[in-house]
Amino acid sequence: MSERSNLTRRSVLAMTGATALCAPFVRPARAAATEINMLAWYGHGEPDIVGAFEEANNVKFKPKYYAGGDNMLALIAQSPPGTYDVILSDTEFVQLLNAAGYIEPLDANDYPFDDMLHDDFTKFPGHWDGDTLFSMMVRFGHLGVSYNTTAISAEEAMSYKCFWKPEVKGKVGHFDWHLPSLGMMSLYNGNGAGLWDLDDAAWQAVQETTMSLRPQVGGFFDYGGTFNSLKNGEMLAMCGIGDWITGVLEKDGAPVASVIPEEGGIQWTESYCIGKDSSKADIVRSFIQYMLSPEGQVKSAQMAAYPGNCITRGGRAALVAADIAEAQRTNQVDGNPMDPIALIRDGRIHYRNIPVNQTLEDWNDFWSEYKNA
Amino acid sequence: MNRFALVFRLPIIVWQGLFFLGPLFFMIVMSFFLVKNYRMEEAFELKNWARMLTRGYVWDSYWYTLGMAGSATLVATLVAFPAAYALAFRVSAEVRRWAIFLLIIPFFTSYLVRTFSWYVILAGSGVINAGLGTVGFGPYTMLNTPFGTVVGYLTLTLPLVVILQTVALANIDQNLVQAARNLGCSPPRTLISVVVPLAKTGLIIAALFCFILSFGDFVAPYYLGGSKPPTLPILIIDTTKSGQQWPRAAVVAVMMMLTLFAIAATAIWLAYRRRIAS
Numbered sequence: 001m002s003e004r005s006n007l008t009r010r011s012v013l014a015m016t017g018a019t020a021l022c023a024p025f026v027r028p029a030r031a032a033a034t035e036i037n038m039l040a041w042y043g044h045g046e047p048d049i050v051g052a053f054e055e056a057n058n059v060k061f062k063p064k065y066y067a068g069g070d071n072m073l074a075l076i077a078q079s080p081p082g083t084y085d086v087i088l089s090d091t092e093f094v095q096l097l098n099a100a101g102y103i104e105p106l107d108a109n110d111y112p113f114d115d116m117l118h119d120d121f122t123k124f125p126g127h128w129d130g131d132t133l134f135s136m137m138v139r140f141g142h143l144g145v146s147y148n149t150t151a152i153s154a155e156e157a158m159s160y161k162c163f164w165k166p167e168v169k170g171k172v173g174h175f176d177w178h179l180p181s182l183g184m185m186s187l188y189n190g191n192g193a194g195l196w197d198l199d200d201a202a203w204q205a206v207q208e209t210t211m212s213l214r215p216q217v218g219g220f221f222d223y224g225g226t227f228n229s230l231k232n233g234e235m236l237a238m239c240g241i242g243d244w245i246t247g248v249l250e251k252d253g254a255p256v257a258s259v260i261p262e263e264g265g266i267q268w269t270e271s272y273c274i275g276k277d278s279s280k281a282d283i284v285r286s287f288i289q290y291m292l293s294p295e296g297q298v299k300s301a302q303m304a305a306y307p308g309n310c311i312t313r314g315g316r317a318a319l320v321a322a323d324i325a326e327a328q329r330t331n332q333v334d335g336n337p338m339d340p341i342a343l344i345r346d347g348r349i350h351y352r353n354i355p356v357n358q359t360l361e362d363w364n365d366f367w368s369e370y371k372n373a
Numbered sequence: 374m375n376r377f378a379l380v381f382r383l384p385i386i387v388w389q390g391l392f393f394l395g396p397l398f399f400m401i402v403m404s405f406f407l408v409k410n411y412r413m414e415e416a417f418e419l420k421n422w423a424r425m426l427t428r429g430y431v432w433d434s435y436w437y438t439l440g441m442a443g444s445a446t447l448v449a450t451l452v453a454f455p456a457a458y459a460l461a462f463r464v465s466a467e468v469r470r471w472a473i474f475l476l477i478i479p480f481f482t483s484y485l486v487r488t489f490s491w492y493v494i495l496a497g498s499g500v501i502n503a504g505l506g507t508v509g510f511g512p513y514t515m516l517n518t519p520f521g522t523v524v525g526y527l528t529l530t531l532p533l534v535v536i537l538q539t540v541a542l543a544n545i546d547q548n549l550v551q552a553a554r555n556l557g558c559s560p561p562r563t564l565i566s567v568v569v570p571l572a573k574t575g576l577i578i579a580a581l582f583c584f585i586l587s588f589g590d591f592v593a594p595y596y597l598g599g600s601k602p603p604t605l606p607i608l609i610i611d612t613t614k615s616g617q618q619w620p621r622a623a624v625v626a627v628m629m630m631l632t633l634f635a636i637a638a639t640a641i642w643l644a645y646r647r648r649i650a651s
Contacts, residue, residue, distance in 0.1 A: 067614075073411040074617040100411075170514060176600060178615070219517035219599020228489070229599075232496045234516050364615035365428070371611075372430040372437075372602045 033060040036280055036287070039075060040065060040088035041270070042223070043305025052299075053290050059283055067222070068177060069093035070360070076102050082277035086284045091269035092353050094135040095126040103273040108133040110285055112292055115312045117341050125351060127271060135271040138291050139300045139308030142340055142349060143180050143242035144265040146258040151236040157259050160188040160239075168236045169216050173229055175240035176220040178367035180266055183352065184239055185210045187263045193347070195264075197356040207366055213239075214373045230256050243330060244268070244306040250329065260338070264348045270308065294318035302326060309340050397630065404623035411617045425624040431608065435628065438604040441519060441594070442587040445526035449534045449583045450576070452527070457538030458568075461545070473539065476532040488525050488592050495521060495597070517599025525593020530583040537582065541575020542568065577644040584640075585633055605629050 033054070038045045038061050045063025047054075054060055066072045069090045076084065076097070089097055097103045111133075113122045127135045145157045151171070156162040163172050174181050186195040186206045198206060218235055219225070226245055229235040231254050238245075242265070243258040250256055272288045274281050290296045297315025300308050302323060309332060310316045316334075320327045331338040343349045355363055407416045425431050460469050479487065494500045495515040505511035515521055545568060553563045569576065587593075591606035600607050605625055612622040 070411070070614055070617055074613075077412045077617075096411075173599075176611075217601065218514075219601050220603075221599070222595070224489075225596055225599075228492055229517070232492060233498055234492075234496055359616075361616050361618070364611070365430075367615075368428075368430045368603070368608065368611055371600060372433040 031058065033058050034280065034283065035059070036061050036085045036283065037083060037275075038063045038086045038088070039072060039084040039275075040086075041067070041305075043303050044088050046305065048302070048304045049299050050287075052295070053287055057283060057286065059287075069096075073097070073100075076100075076275075082275065082279065084275040085278040085280045086287060087273045087275050088138075089135060089271055089273055091124060091126055091135075091137065091271055091351065094271055094273065097273060098126075098129055098134045102276050103134055104276055104278065104281060106133045106136060106274065106285075106288075110289060111136050112312055112314070115314050117311055117313055117316060118344055120344065121311050124269065124271070135273045136288050136292070137269055137271045137311055138288070139297075139311060140267055140269045140340070141242055141244045141306075141308050142258075142260055142265045142267055142343065143184070143240065143244075143352075144258055144260040146230070146238040146241045146243075146246045146256065148230070148233065148236040149255045149257055154257075154259070157257070157261065159261050160184055160263055163213055163216060163237055163239055165237075170218045171234070171236040172213065172216040173218055173226065173235035173238045174220045175226050175238065175245075176222055177240060178363045179352065179354070180268075181240040182206060182210060182363055182367070183266050183350075185213070187261075187266070187350070190263070192264060193350055195266075195350055196353040199357060203358060210366075210370055211373060214370060220371055230254065242268075244308065247307045247330065248305075251326075260343055260348055262348075264350055265343070267344070267349050267351050269351060298322050301330070301332070400623050400626055400630075404620050404627055406620045408616060408618055408620060413617075413619060421618075421620045421624050425621055425628075431625065434603055434605050434608045435632075437602055438588060438606075439632070441522055441526070441604065442584050445523050445530065445587040446580050446584040448523060449527055449531050450538075450580045453531060453534040453538050453579070454576075456535050457542055458564075460535075460539045461542035462550075469539070469543070473536055476536050479528075479532050484529055485592055485596075487528050488596050491521070491524060491528065491597055492516065495524065516597060517601060519598060522594045522598030522604075525597040526583075526587040526590060529590060529593065530586050533586075534579045534583050537575055537579035538572070541572040541579070544575075545571045574644040577640050581637060581640040581644075584636060588633060589629065 036059050040063055042065045043049065045061045045065070050061045064075065064084070066075055069092065072087070072089060073093060073096060076087070077100070087097070087103065094103075116122050121137055124137050127133060127137065145152075145160060145162060147157050147162065151168055152162050152165065156165065162168070183195055186198065186202075189202070189205055189209055191198065191202060191206075194202075219229065221229055221235075223245070226235075226238060226241060227249065230238060230246065231249055231252075241258070243250075246254075246256045246258045272284075272291065274284050274288075278284060291300060292312060292315075294312070294314040295318065297310040297312055298318045301310055301315070301319050307326070307330065309330060310319055316327070316332055319332060327333055331340060333339065336342070340349070354360060403413070404421055405417045405419070406413050407418055407420065408414070460472050464472070492499070496502070497512045497514065497516075499515075501515070502512040505513070515524075549571065550563060550567055553567045554560075558566065589606060591604075591610065594600065594604040595607055598604075603611065605628070609622045609625050612618050612625065
């Protein structure tokens with residue numbers, strides 16, 4: 001005769017019930033972590049970035065991820081004040097955040113302005129209102145020609161003209177956001193530093209140039225689609241992105257690269273702000289300081305979701321010491337002619353902005369027409 | 374009406390009111406709101422309707438979406454029918470039960486994951502092109518094309534269409550089919566004159582489900598069609614992304630709802646026409 005177990009269905013239910021009822025009275029080994037509500041692009045609230053800070057300060061980040069500055073503004077606009085403690089913003093949207101009263105002023109003395117790699121970073125456009133600081137730049141990256149190295153040579157990639165190359169017909173992809181792609185078309189048209197400040201004739205010319213690219217286009221993609229189509233070779237060139245996507249693939253061994261062409265490139269800049277009426281401003285300030293520390297800058301440069309360049313000398317030195325391969329891959333080595341800072345100084349990089357003479361809706365309307373063409 | 378009948382019907386009435394009619398009413402009202410500084414403001418303006426209805430790209434997207442959903446419905450109906458016919462008439466009841474179980478299994482996994490898995494199969498260096506390459510054909514571009522979109526739509530809808538068609542065919546009175554054959558009807562004639570008319574309601578409902586799901590699908594046209602050109606669901610996303618124009622997106626959504634109401638009403642009328650008449 002087989003021996004029956006004492007574990008009956010009834011006893012299991014009883015034990016489960018008793019455990020559930022006792023749970024609230026079990027004292028945790030450590031005080032509950034303070035929750036910090038973060039609004040950011042994907043990746044900024046992940047353990048590879050915030051894990052060490054959480055551990056050291058007994059806090060827990062609750063990230064809410066957005067895709068695009070419009071999306072970020074809408075999420076804030078639809079939430080009561082104090083919902084988000086820390087907000088990561090693209091720099092061109094900081095002035096809108098400030099104008100709408102969504103962020104708190106910062107004390108400039110709290111941050112390492114004397115350690116910046118470039119003078120512009122100390123007084124970054126849109127981050128200050130008079131002498132009051134509202135947002136602290138933490139990382140940046142450049143957008144240019146992203147391409148498959150087996151289909152486009154390094155020389156060809158030095159001009160946006162390579163997007164029109166017959167051999168890549170139907171294999172040119174767009175990151176599905178009008179701002180960077182149309183900005184690049186504006187650069188290709190020779191608008192240089194005035195790429196966002198287009199009069200009617202220049203705007204019309206940008207639209208015509210963009211439309212002429214349409215037969216080459218194989219698709220419009222979000223982050224995942226861009227990543228996949230470059231990885232599997234469906235797209236051989238991509239307009240509107242840079243190393244923030246190809247860098248991840250390159251490290252994975254894919255034959256892709258990004259360069260800043262002769263016509264110039266566009267800089268994306270990410271900055272931290274403290275949300276209006278946040279009750280955790282002190283710990284958020286510590287977090288921003290941490291992200292600007294050499295350790296934080298290295299984590300930012302190595303971010304699993306998408307890499308970004310260091311903005312402080314200390315950060316760059318720490319990156320070179322900790323991960324020379326990544327520092328060299330991204331040209332973040334002093335004296336390198338393609339050093340991102342050198343490119344800015346040479347005038348080949350233009351900070352991403354919103355259209356000056358048209359509305360975002362005008363640009364989006366044209367983008368929809370372009371996608372349907 | 375019986376008091377108990379009303380009580381039993383109350384949950385579905387409340388559910389539909391709260392989660393369908395209420396949001397639908399709000400969406401229609403929202404289409405008249407305005408957006409200022411990324412924030413919606415209550416208003417009753419026709420600006421959004423005027424703007425969206427006069428944009429050529431909106432109508433391009435509309436006709437493209439209609440065409441693609443219609444194509445997927447036609448393909449799904451034709452591809453599913455032989456399988457459903459075989460399951461209904463040619464296999465044992467046990468095999469049919471297992472087949473339906475297997476058709477349900479795809480729904481256990483995320484549709485997004487199933488869609489992404491097509492990358493491996495349809496890519497230029499994917500499974501199909503590799504196979505064709507061994508016999509000297511290709512490579513053919515399948516991803517980021519209307520073909521890719523239809524493949525995605527079928528991934529979503531085909532199992533459901535097969536199940537619905539199988540149920541419809543399996544409920545046909547076999548004596549009527551046998552009678553047709555005994556009276557000298559050829560197999561094709563039996564199929565067209567007896568089987569299809571008897572299963573008409575189920576076949577139309579299956580096609581209707583396919584159309585509704587395809588018409589509103591965002592994933593397939595975006596990830597397998599490359600958003601080239603965008604369908605109406607993609608246009609809704611684009612509209613909300615730039616300037617947070619939810620009211621304008623609501624205009625597109627209302628256009629879609631009206632289209633689906635019209636098509637569903639027509640389909641149901643076709644499906645039940647004779648029954649209502651009788």
